[in-house]
Amino acid sequence: MxxxxxxxxxxxxxxxxxxxxxxxxxxxxxxxxxxxxxxxxRFSESPDHFTQTDGAALYQTTCQACHMEDGTGDAGAGAHPPLAGNPKLNSRHFLAGVILTGYHGMPRFGPMMSDAQVAAVTNYVRTHFGNDYPDPITPAEVAHLRPPGED
Amino acid sequence: MTKIPYTPTRRQLLAMIGQVAGAGAMYQAMTSLGFAAESGYTAEPGLQGPRQGRRVLILGAGIAGMAAAYEMRRAGYEVKILEYQNRHGGRCLTIRGGDRHTEMGGHEITCDFEGDGFFNPGPWRLPVHHRAVFDYCRKLGVPLQPFIIKNNRAYLHSSRAFDGKPQRIGHVEKDMRGHVSELLAKSLHQGSLDETVSAEDRDKLLEGLRDWGVLDRHHRYRASNDLGGVRGWDTRPGGGLMAEKSPSQPIDLSPLLQSGLWNQLFNFNSYSFEPPMFEPVGGMDAITDAFAREVSDVIQFNARVTRIAQGDGGVTVTYEDGNRGLVQEETADWCICTIPLSVLVQLEVDCSDEMRQAIGAVPYASAFKVALEFRRRFWEQDDQIMGGVSYTDLPLVQIAYPSYGFLSEGPAVLQAAYDTATGGRNFTYSWSSMTPQERIDAALAFGRQIHPQYDAEFMSGTSWVWHRVDWSLGCYGQWTDDLRDTHYKTLCEIDNRLVLAGEHCSHIPAWLEGALLSALDAIKRLDQRENA
CATH class of the missing domain: 1.20.5 (Single alpha-helices involved in coiled-coils or other helix-helix interfaces)
Structure with missing residues (x-):
């Protein structure tokens, strides 16, 4: 629409x-x-789930709000951690899991993204902002990370 | 003059019941009178006060922190507030022409409003059942004005229906009522409800449906002068020899159902948005300014808390003093921490493992707003919309018209886009990813589809994205039932010398009332422990 x-x-x-x-x-x-x-x-075609499929587009419409255009995050009283040079991204499972379920104050995106979308944005973050991890995550792997009861 | 028989006020009546039958009976009576049912809130916290000098350190000068300071000092405690920002009020704030804010990511939010319109990025309207807020407004002298929440002339809009033409709220509401009444009447006539509805009730129902739905004598919902008197007119009744009145035409049921506008109407169903609503005259910050008048002498600004240490003897809070560029320490007997969980989870805090888990468990909701100033009140002058809120399926979600300054000439401000993650829509994330200028561009691009006057009348805009605020990292605690079951009680319990307060420690997240009730409950329990 x-x-x-x-x-x-x-x-x-x-x-x-x-x-x-x-x-x-x-x-x-x-x-x-x-x-x-x-x-x-930047807006999805549906309010219920994100309709972008490309990792860059998904990053722009979600992660960028806090982690910024260049993945550097920002800090004041509290911080949005950088995705550039962040050793935690070493694990593709960790990053995909955070996107699915949220982490601390960060909201979860699992209910609004398909396995393929979570994989796409995970792989985008792990190959941009100076990151160059060679091991992409697959949608099937993302499916295994979903909390029970969530499609 | 005849003597009026003595009728006690409700307060006097309750006091009598309390004296005669005890507090339990009084509480029961309060519930019967519709007083206490919501929260057990009482207008006075009734603190005993400390038996000896006691110092309470409060973290955060938002409404929870300032209310706690106000009440605890009145009860005899020594209080001090540490506040990260150089202002009081927390998430209750108002933006006016000339204001500047730098958000996370380094973009400057400008507000160049030329008129007296204002913009409340956080709380912006008060339901009457938020009794703590109203009691403090009364006590602290905050003048309120009506806030028009539901205006039958405001719009419901679907970009996919009625060629994108917005429909009046009153039309959608009355047409749905009429069509549903007609359908129900039809079922009653066909006898399909005979097993559920007795013959006597059926007659009463049919009679009522005719009035309620404005049905004709065949129980059909059709245009008529009777309906004109309820739904409005294509040609309104005039005077003298003006044109003859003609009633407006109802929208058919099927397109109405398919349009989704009926569902938009449910935005007004919530108890939180029950009319009448109110707002402080001149901006929401009037409430927090009123608290600050009482407690500003105990607030230390530019104090960034980095560590909360505690032992059986008291608490020690470490903070960076931005005024002097020094790391400082404050000690106290008790600590009331109102720092949002999203920030608190990043600090070093001595507390139980369970509380630490609770602090880290609650996501902070995405929310944003855009406000635009226009040269004239075209929504009033052209569309006869005096206050209220229009809803749309466009990503701007809602447009709120000012409930003040009616009919005035000159610039006026619309809250031109607003949504939160609670609505279940993903648009708020996309707005939050934009620069301040991009948000204004998008609000104009969507808004002109509802109000084409935007293009000729736009002056300037401003916005707010709660995830780009470094002292809250989001708008409010986004609880789920599961999270509450696991963590809520722990989060609210006193952990040795530390207790948390704020909207996140309430069942009314995001609302001032939640923050106040949380603070009042926390100080009551601290006071009880002090006097145990």
């Missing part, structure tokens, strides 16, 4: 940009159509 929404959004946005150019009236200054379209792709 979101595809339709996005198209409408882009259309209106272009229309506005034109109007601005003609009237030079002070209006909203939305991003150019393509950039806005890419931004709105």
């Amino acid at each position: 979101l595809r339709t929404i996005l198209c409408t959004g882009v259309f209106l946005c272009l229309a506005v940009t034109n109007a601005t150019a003609q009237d030079s009236a002070p209006t909203a200054q939305p991003q150019p159509g393509a950039a806005l379209d890419a931004l709105l792709q």
